[in-house]
Amino acid sequence: MARQNTVFKEAYNRCLEDLGGKDSLPSEPELGEKYGISRTTVRAILSRMRDTGLITWDKRQKLVLRRPLDQDYFPDEETNSLNEIIEKSFMQRILTGDVEPGMQINEAELAREIGAGATSVREFLIRFSRFGLIEKRPNSHWILKGFTVDFALELCEVREMFELRSATAFAKLPVNHPAWADLDLIEDEHRDLIIDLDSRFKDFSPLDEKFHLLVHKASGNRFVIDFYDVIAFIFHYHFQWNKSQARSRNERALREHLDYIAALRSRDPQEIERACRRHLNSARETLIDALPR
Amino acid sequence: MARQNTVFKEAYNRCLEDLGGKDSLPSEPELGEKYGISRTTVRAILSRMRDTGLITWDKRQKLVLRRPLDQDYFPDEETNSLNEIIEKSFMQRILTGDVEPGMQINEAELAREIGAGATSVREFLIRFSRFGLIEKRPNSHWILKGFTVDFALELCEVREMFELRSATAFAKLPVNHPAWADLDLIEDEHRDLIIDLDSRFKDFSPLDEKFHLLVHKASGNRFVIDFYDVIAFIFHYHFQWNKSQARSRNERALREHLDYIAALRSRDPQEIERACRRHLNSARETLIDALPR
DNA sequence: TAACTGTATATTGCAGGTAAAAAACAAAAT
DNA sequence: ATTTTGTTTTTTACCTGCAATATACAGTTA
Numbered sequence: 096m097a098r099q100n101t102v103f104k105e106a107y108n109r110c111l112e113d114l115g116g117k118d119s120l121p122s123e124p125e126l127g128e129k130y131g132i133s134r135t136t137v138r139a140i141l142s143r144m145r146d147t148g149l150i151t152w153d154k155r156q157k158l159v160l161r162r163p164l165d166q167d168y169f170p171d172e173e174t175n176s177l178n179e180i181i182e183k184s185f186m187q188r189i190l191t192g193d194v195e196p197g198m199q200i201n202e203a204e205l206a207r208e209i210g211a212g213a214t215s216v217r218e219f220l221i222r223f224s225r226f227g228l229i230e231k232r233p234n235s236h237w238i239l240k241g242f243t244v245d246f247a248l249e250l251c252e253v254r255e256m257f258e259l260r261s262a263t264a265f266a267k268l269p270v271n272h273p274a275w276a277d278l279d280l281i282e283d284e285h286r287d288l289i290i291d292l293d294s295r296f297k298d299f300s301p302l303d304e305k306f307h308l309l310v311h312k313a314s315g316n317r318f319v320i321d322f323y324d325v326i327a328f329i330f331h332y333h334f335q336w337n338k339s340q341a342r343s344r345n346e347r348a349l350r351e352h353l354d355y356i357a358a359l360r361s362r363d364p365q366e367i368e369r370a371c372r373r374h375l376n377s378a379r380e381t382l383i384d385a386l387p388r
Numbered sequence: 389m390a391r392q393n394t395v396f397k398e399a400y401n402r403c404l405e406d407l408g409g410k411d412s413l414p415s416e417p418e419l420g421e422k423y424g425i426s427r428t429t430v431r432a433i434l435s436r437m438r439d440t441g442l443i444t445w446d447k448r449q450k451l452v453l454r455r456p457l458d459q460d461y462f463p464d465e466e467t468n469s470l471n472e473i474i475e476k477s478f479m480q481r482i483l484t485g486d487v488e489p490g491m492q493i494n495e496a497e498l499a500r501e502i503g504a505g506a507t508s509v510r511e512f513l514i515r516f517s518r519f520g521l522i523e524k525r526p527n528s529h530w531i532l533k534g535f536t537v538d539f540a541l542e543l544c545e546v547r548e549m550f551e552l553r554s555a556t557a558f559a560k561l562p563v564n565h566p567a568w569a570d571l572d573l574i575e576d577e578h579r580d581l582i583i584d585l586d587s588r589f590k591d592f593s594p595l596d597e598k599f600h601l602l603v604h605k606a607s608g609n610r611f612v613i614d615f616y617d618v619i620a621f622i623f624h625y626h627f628q629w630n631k632s633q634a635r636s637r638n639e640r641a642l643r644e645h646l647d648y649i650a651a652l653r654s655r656d657p658q659e660i661e662r663a664c665r666r667h668l669n670s671a672r673e674t675l676i677d678a679l680p681r
Numbered sequence: 682t683a684a685c686t687g688t689a690t691a692t693t694g695c696a697g698g699t700a701a702a703a704a705a706c707a708a709a710a711t
Numbered sequence: 712a713t714t715t716t717g718t719t720t721t722t723t724a725c726c727t728g729c730a731a732t733a734t735a736c737a738g739t740t741a
Contacts, residue, residue, distance in 0.1 A: 097730040098694045102527060122685060133733040134686090154686065155740080177695075203722050212696040213723085214507060221514045227610045234395060234702060234723070240610075249609040256549050316542040317520045317533075318618075322611070390700035391724040415715060426703040427716090447716065448710080470725075496692050505726045506693085527693065527732060 105174040106130045107140045111149075111163040120150065120157035177211055181219045184209045189228065189242055190336045192387065196241025200229060226325050244386055251379040254326050255372070257319045258310060262355075262371045265313035266362040274313060281306050282356050289349045292342065299345045300334045306352055310359075330382070337385035344381050351377060398467035399423045400433045404442075404456040413443065413450035470504055474512045477502045482521065482535055483629050485680065489534025493522060519618050537679055540622075544672040547619050548665075550612045551603060555648075555664045558606035559655040567606060574599050575649050582642050585635065592638040593627045599645055603652075623675070630678035637674050644670060 109130055120126065126137045145152045147167060150159050175183075185205070188194045206216040220237055223229060227246065229237045240246065268274050284302055288295055304327045311323040334341075351374040358370035402423055413419065419430045438445045440460060443452050468476075478498070481487045499509040513530055516522060520539065522530045533539065561567050577595055581588055597620045604616040627634075644667040651663035 097696065097728080098732075100731055102732065124685075135732055135734085138686090139732090201722075212694095214697090214725095215695060217723085218511060218514060218694090221511055225518055225614075227614065235704090236722080246610075249611055252609055253611045256553070260549070316545055317539075318542055318546045318615070321518075321520065325611075389726060390698080391702075391726095393701055395702065417715070428702055428704085431716090432702090494692075505724095507695095507727095508725060510693085511724090528734090529692080 099177060101174055101176045102132060103136055103139050104169040105176075106132050106136060107143065108168050108174060110140055110144070111167055114149065114159060114163050118159050120159070122155065177215055178219060181209055181211055181216060182223075185219070185223070186332055189239070190332060194239050196239055196243055198239050200237040200239055202237070226328060242386065244383055247379070247382050247386060250326065250329060251375065251382070253322065255375050257314065257322055258307070258375060259368060259371055261311045261314040261319060262359065262367050263364060264315065265310055265359055266364065266367055268313060274309060277309055278356060278359065281309065282353065285349050285353055285356070289346065289353075292346055292349070296341060296345060299349070300331060303330070303348065303352075306356075330378075333382055333385060339385075340381075347377060348374070392470060394467055394469045395425060396429050396432050397462040398469075399425045399429060400436065401461050401467060403433055403437070404460055407442065407452060407456050411452050413452070415448065470508055471512060474502055474504055474509060475516075478512070478516070479625055482532070483625060487532050489532055489536055491532050493530040493532055495530070519621060535679065537676055540672070540675050540679060543619065543622060544668065544675070546615065548668050550607065550615055551600070551668060552661060552664055554604045554607040554612060555652065555660050556657060557608065558603055558652055559657065559660055561606060567602060570602055571649060571652065574602065575646065578642055578646055578649070582639065585639055585642070589634060589638060592642070593624060596623070596641065596645075599649075623671075626675055626678060632678075633674075640670060641667070 110126075120141075121129075123134050123137045123141070126140075127134050130137075141150070141152050141157065144150045148160060149163060149167065150157055194200070200220070202213055202217050202220065206213045209216065220229065220231075224231060224237075227250070228240055228242060230240055231237050265274065281302070285306075288298055288302060292299070308320075308323055308327070311320050314320065351370075355367075355370040355374050358366045361367070403419075413434075414422075416427050416430045416434070419433075420427050423430075434443070434445050434450065437443045441453060442456060442460065443450055487493070493513070495506055495510050495513065499506045502509065513522065513524075517524065517530075520533070520543070521535060522532055524530050558567065574595070578599075581591055581595060585592070601613075601616055601620070604613050607613065644663070648660075648663040648667050651659045654660070
C-alpha cells in the first residue's frame with residue numbers, strides 16, 4: 096500500500112452532508128475551496144457521486160439526483176488519517192499505563208503493533224517529541240518520560256507565564272480589534288452551554304480550547320501560540336480519559352471563564368491577573384488530580 | 389545506499405586522537421562507553437585499526453604499534469551526519485537570502501538539491517519546525533516564515549520570560565548544589581577567555597551556550613530547557629553568519645556575563661533581574677542589528 | 682476576458698528494503 | 712562472580728518506488 100485516500104473519503108463524506116436540499120453543485124474550484132482540497136480530489140468525489148447515482152455530471156452541470164443514504168458514506172474509521180490512528184493508539188498506551196515512565200519506546204515494534212510503516216511512526220514520534228513526553232537517544236530508542244505530576248506541573252508553569260502575559264496583552268488590544276467581537280461570541284456560547292451542560296457536555300472541550308487560544312493569540316508571539324497546541328493536546332486527552340467529576344469540573348471552568356472574560360473587559364491588569372490565576376490554578380488542580388500516583 | 393557510516397568514521401577519528409602516548413587499549417565496553425558508541429562499532433574501529441597496522445588485536449590484548457598519521461584519519465566532510473549536512477545546507481539558503489520569507493519550500497526539490505533522500509529531508513523539516521521559522525500546509529508544501537525582525541523579537545520575548553525565571557530559581561539553589569561549582573568553572577573560563585579573546589574568538593559561542601544553559605537548567609522545567617535549544621540554535625548561526633563587530637560584541641557579552649554571575653552569587657533578586665535584563669537586552673540588540681531590513 | 686473544465690506533471694504520504702549500528706545472548710577469561 | 716569477547720538478532724537511518732493529492736497548463740465556455 097502507498098498513500099491512503101483518507102483525504103478523499105473524509106471530504107466525500109462532508110460533501111454528502113451538504114448534499115441535502117440542493118439540486119445542483121457549484122464549480123470545481125469553488126468546491127475545492129469549500130472543503131479545503133484540490134480540484135483533483137474534487138473531481139474524484141464528483142466521479143464517485145456520479146458512479147453511485149447521486150448526481151449527473153456534465154461539464155458545468157452537476158445535478159443532484161437523490162438524497163444520500165447511510166450506505167453512501169464511508170465508514171468513520173476509514174476517514175481517520177494514518178497520523179490520527181498512530182496518535183490515538185500511542186496515547187492509549189501511555190494513558191492506560193501500558194507503557195510505564197522510563198521505558199523504552201521502540202519504533203519498529205510500535206509500527207508492527209499499530210500496523211503502520213516504520214517511517215510514519217518515526218515521523219509521528221519526531222512531531223510528538225515537542226510535547227515533552229518522550230525523548231530520543233540518538234541512533235537508538237526513545238524514552239518515555241511519562242504523563243507524570245512533574246510533567247503536569249512544568250506544563251502548567253509555562254502555561255501560566257504565557258497566559259498571564261497574553262491576557263495582559265489582550266486588555267491592550269484596541270476596541271475595534273476583531274478579538275473583542277470573538278470574545279463576545281465566545282461569551283454567548285458559554286452562557287448557552289452552561290444552561291444545558293448535561294446534554295452538551297461534549298461541547299465543553301472545544302469551547303475551552305477556542306477561548307484560551309483566543310487569549311493566547313493576543314500575545315502576538317508564535318512561540319506562545321504554538322505552545323498552546325501542547326496544552327490543548329494534553330487537556331484534550333485529559334478530558335477524554337478522565338470523566339470523573341466531569342460535570343462539576345466543566346461547570347466550574349465555565350463560570351471561571353465568564354469571570355475571566357469580565358476581567359478582560361474591565362481592562363484592569365490586577366483584576367485580569369486575579370481571574371486568570373484563579374482559573375489556571377483550578378485547571379492545574381483538576382489535571383493533577385486525574386493523574387495516577 | 390542505505391544508512392551511512394558517519395558514526396563509525398567520526399568515532400574512529402576520535403580514537404586516533406587519543407592513540408598517541410598509549411601502548412595498549414582498554415576493553416571493548418570501556419571504549420564504547422568513552423566514545424558513546426556500541427560495542428559493534430568499537431569492534432569495527434578496532435578491526436580497521438588492525439588492518440591499517442595501527443594496532444595488534446588479540447582478544448583482550450590491543451597493543452599500539454605506531455602513531456596515527458594524517459592519512460589515517462577520515463576526511464572531515466565524511467564525518468558529518470546527513471542531518472548536519474541538511475541543516476547546514478538549509479540554513480545557508482535561509483541566511484543568504486536564497487529563499488525569501490513567504491516562499492514555498494518543496495521537500496522533493498530540496499532533497500534533489502541537497503542530494504539526500506526525501507524521507508531525511510522531511511524528517512529534518514519536521515524537527516526544524518519547532519524553531520518557528522517554517523510552517524507546514526498539510527498535504528502540501530512548507531512555508532518559510534523567515535528570519536525576520538518579528539521572529540527575533542518573539543524569540544527574545546520568550547527568552548526573557550524564561551531566563552528571568554530561571555535566574556531567580558538559580559539564586560534559590562542550595563549552596564551545595566553542583567550548579568554553583570559549575571558556575572565557578574564557567575566564571576574562570578570567562579576570565580581566561582577575556583584575556584586573549586583575539587586569538588580565541590571561536591571559543592565564545594560554546595561558552596555563551598554553556599553559561600545560559602546552566603542558568604536555564606535551574607528552572608527545572610523541561611519546556612524552558614528545551615526552548616533554550618531554539619535560542620542556542622539561532623544564536624549559533626547568528627554568530628557564524630555575522631562576524632561584524634564580533635570582537636567588541638563578544639567582549640561586551642563576556643563582561644555582562646561576569647556581572648550577571650556576580651549578581652547570581654549575591655542572591656539578591658533585584659540585582660539578578662537588573663543584570664539579566666541588561667545582558668538579554670544587549671543580546672537582543674546585536675541579534676536584531678544583524679538582520680536584513 | 683475571466684472563470685471553468687480537461688489533461689498532464691510534480692509533490693507528498695507512506696510502505697518496503699537494506700546497510701549501519703545497537704542490543705541481546707552465549708561462551709570464555711580473569 | 713564478574714567482566715570480557717565472539718556471535719547472532721534486532722533496530723535504526725536512509726533510499727527507492729508508488730498511489731493519492733496537489734499544482735500547472737491548455738483548451739473551452741459563459
